[in-house]
Amino acid sequence: MFGVEGTGDTSGYGRLVQPVALPGGTPRPYGGYFDDVVDKLQAVLGDDGYAESIERVVVYREQLTLEVFRGQLPTVAQALRDDPGLRFELSLGVSGVHYPDDAGRELHAFYPLMSITHNRRIHLEVAAPDSDPHIPSLFGVYPTVDWHERETYDFFGIIFDGHPALTRIEMPDDWVGHPQRKDYPLGGIPVEYHGAEIPPPDQRRAYN
Numbered sequence: 001m002f003g004v005e006g007t008g009d010t011s012g013y014g015r016l017v018q019p020v021a022l023p024g025g026t027p028r029p030y031g032g033y034f035d036d037v038v039d040k041l042q043a044v045l046g047d048d049g050y051a052e053s054i055e056r057v058v059v060y061r062e063q064l065t066l067e068v069f070r071g072q073l074p075t076v077a078q079a080l081r082d083d084p085g086l087r088f089e090l091s092l093g094v095s096g097v098h099y100p101d102d103a104g105r106e107l108h109a110f111y112p113l114m115s116i117t118h119n120r121r122i123h124l125e126v127a128a129p130d131s132d133p134h135i136p137s138l139f140g141v142y143p144t145v146d147w148h149e150r151e152t153y154d155f156f157g158i159i160f161d162g163h164p165a166l167t168r169i170e171m172p173d174d175w176v177g178h179p180q181r182k183d184y185p186l187g188g189i190p191v192e193y194h195g196a197e198i199p200p201p202d203q204r205r206a207y208n
Contacts, residue, residue, distance in 0.1 A: 025056035091142035096156035137163040155180035
């Protein structure tokens, strides 16, 4: 990790880059309760509705992720919440992910859901392009995502259409850019801490 030379990096990590290999779709059987969840969701949405809503099903590291076409996200979420056989009553928030090399799908929103009734967990994932970073808000289905969607907007620039107050929650209102995107510049602003002036990351000494 440390000691890489000749990169111009001053963070100590040598700008190490590790390729990200995203898992592909998973064929049936999915295992455990995953088949039951997918079957019930398909029954609720209908075959045509399911095909129009679910882009693919991924089982990776013993976790089920439903990749949803973004326009159908509220419909799928409401079906998962309201159907007695599914009853995913709780959304545990939303996280953003930025894959600059995933052309046309650079921005991802990831929703962990939990069924308290059935003691089950699944995930919803939605992708949007950099050129059109809009995803429907799930505030109307899961009000608990209020601040999480604001944070994801703040750090990744995903615009959650229909959110009641989509404003920055961490960065100042006039901040330019979204700091957790992978194309965000490493440089920053000097910070004063206990009387000491700490330079931006791109001006700090190297750790080698």
